[in-house]
Amino acid sequence: MQLTVKIQRFDPEKDSAPHWESYQVEADPMDRALDLLHYIKWHVDGSLTFRKSCAHGICGSDAMQINGENKLACSVLVQGLAKDGGTISFAPLPAAPVIKDLVIDQERFFDKYRAVMPWLITDDPAPEKERLQSPEQHAVIEEATKCILCGACTHACPSTWADPDYLGPAAMLKAYRYVFDSRDSEAEERLKVVDSKDGLWKCYTIFNCVQSCPKGIDVTRWLSALKRKAVTTRY
Numbered sequence: 001m002q003l004t005v006k007i008q009r010f011d012p013e014k015d016s017a018p019h020w021e022s023y024q025v026e027a028d029p030m031d032r033a034l035d036l037l038h039y040i041k042w043h044v045d046g047s048l049t050f051r052k053s054c055a056h057g058i059c060g061s062d063a064m065q066i067n068g069e070n071k072l073a074c075s076v077l078v079q080g081l082a083k084d085g086g087t088i089s090f091a092p093l094p095a096a097p098v099i100k101d102l103v104i105d106q107e108r109f110f111d112k113y114r115a116v117m118p119w120l121i122t123d124d125p126a127p128e129k130e131r132l133q134s135p136e137q138h139a140v141i142e143e144a145t146k147c148i149l150c151g152a153c154t155h156a157c158p159s160t161w162a163d164p165d166y167l168g169p170a171a172m173l174k175a176y177r178y179v180f181d182s183r184d185s186e187a188e189e190r191l192k193v194v195d196s197k198d199g200l201w202k203c204y205t206i207f208n209c210v211q212s213c214p215k216g217i218d219v220t221r222w223l224s225a226l227k228r229k230a231v232t233t234r235y
């Protein structure tokens with residue numbers, strides 16, 4: 001099939017603003033969106049810049065806007081994006097500074113992630129082997145542990161677009177993951193971070209995060225549980 005691939009390009013050494021460029025590509029319906037970018041980089045314009053690593057939906061590094069929606073380029077097929085003769089567009093994730101072409105500066109995203117203390121904190125003495133959890137205890141946090149930190153959710157959220165300081169769904173999902181972890185003892189400290197003017201209460205349950213999450217995580221559901229925990233905890 002013949003496709004027009006439109007890519008938002010930006011080279012900080014040459015361009016004052018991003019602009020669109022179009023490429024004609026012959027593709028197979030079963031190609032991934034990432035294959036189109038590889039084709040252009042390897043055969044048309046080697047300066048095209050994008051992030052990717054695993055190419056299997058694991059590392060989260062190739063989240064970008066494809067046909068206007070935040071997706072992993074390695075996890076969507078051409079046949080679901082365009083018909084023969086159609087157009088597929090690529091742009092960087094919105095609401096973040098662009099470093100070059102499809103690569104955004106993730107510093108702010110990871111600052112927010114670190115703010116919720118995304119590691120296990122406990123005063124219990126170290127056990128001889130691992131810290132155990134029952135299947136029931138793990139079920140409470142299991143879905144949240146599947147997050148690959150791609151940022152598709154946070155950059156799909158209107159609250160992020162409106163307020164760069166908003167913690168965003170990815171960081172707060174991580175807070176949920178530890179607040180509800182049966183082995184952790186710092187739930188209150190994390191709740192203080194998310195129960196703030198830049199935190200939970202700027203989540204207006206718009207569900208863009210759920211729609212954009214490539215791992216199918218029901219982010220809004222877990223943030224709602226975190227809200228309930230915040231209003232029922234005294235600290």
Ligand code: SF4
Binds near residue numbers: 151153170212
């Ligand atoms: Fe990506 Fe989903 Fe994690 Fe958000 S919750 S960072 S969309 S994997």
Ligand code: FES
Binds near residue numbers: 055061074
């Ligand atoms: Fe790793 Fe797409 S390249 S998730």
